[in-house]
Amino acid sequence: MKKSELSFEVSPRPEHVAGAFKPEINDEPQSVFSDLIPVISGQIGGRDSNIVSAKALHKTLGVGRDFTNWIKGRITQYGFTLGDDYTLVESLSTPKRASAKSRQQLEHDYLITTNMAKELAMVERTEQGRAVRKYFIQCEEALSRTAPAIAANYRQHLKARLKAASNFKPMCEALDISRAEHGKATLPRHYSNESNMITRIALGGLTANQWALANGHPKEKARDYMTTEQLEHLSYLESTNITLIDMGMDYYGRKTELSRLSQRWLSKRLGVAHG
Template identity: 30%
Template structure:
């Protein structure tokens, strides 16, 4: 069947452009006057819906300056009635075309095919939503085996990026309160506890500092391992879920 007019699908409804139908029927009066005379017996948002289209000011230069025109997306049912109202041979031809479109649209095989497509799209949408709903902690899995260590302040930034409202100072305090870092004041303050080291959550980076008087001291910095990053992100996500 030769295509007389472009047909689009909106939801479970076939629609055509009122301007394209107006042009195809070779209506002599202005488009706005044709709409005013013929649309009054139809219901907006059920039979038709207003849309804006862009079209060139000069058809000879399609890539030139554009203008916006009022158009309408009309249902096939409304299009058939407009064809009859035209009382022309072209109207009869277009109506016959729309009747054939409806017949194919309502064919049981086509109905089943559309239903199957809708089901596939719905399953794909649900799959995407389910992926999005999984705890963001899952993204930390990739760092579990990483050899890259980070500072506790950097871990706080990662936690904030995962929706946990915590800063570096509060994270240090929480780790001391929970027994991951040494809380007693002294040279070991904020160093990992033996329990943390056994779990592989931290590494201690030692740096040699040479002072201006020639003396040398050792600086120790607590850094979070890849396993530790995963461990703490998962832990905070679980806390956040139950909060």
């Protein structure tokens, strides 16, 4: 098999996927789906995800359109993103009736997250689509029961991501008020300077864009790929910076103080980790 551009190697044929996650489902029609559309653990864009074969989903949904046009149309229509919602894989297969000159042909499949799969099933607006969507929900519920630590880690990461996102606007508003009190206008570069100052402290001297580029992630979604600890660190620095701005501390004073507090925060986290 040829690896995809995002280096995720999985057979697109669901019956050949080893270690597929099969929830315990009492409803007989639902239990059939675990064989037709196995859910496996893997990575898309460097992040752990529960993944299914789009080709297997297409077949189970009984969609009238051919697979390639269907999946490309849905991706465009609903704005799914390569490396975030799905990845493309290729494999060589031998048709049942192959000529001597053409014994193998290239097959394409899309490996998609279960969230994308649920949405694709829902928009078909059929009984089969609703049943398949229910199956994916049951898979997620079963994961929460059988692997609570994994589910808890996902929830913690989401909480950290949302908290980090919620601090940026209040920080900009605090900067606006502080500069206005000194008769200064706030320009876009002032916001970006503030954000870059904080991310450089948290990410070892790199801005969010530089960090994303160095790690092979799309720069516009840098925070989506950060670890829970990195997001919590950023959130702490942003909320602290709001307080320092309100206290009237200037840019360089805030930078010095945030650098000091960052080291203190990291030391405390290491102490907890090794305590």
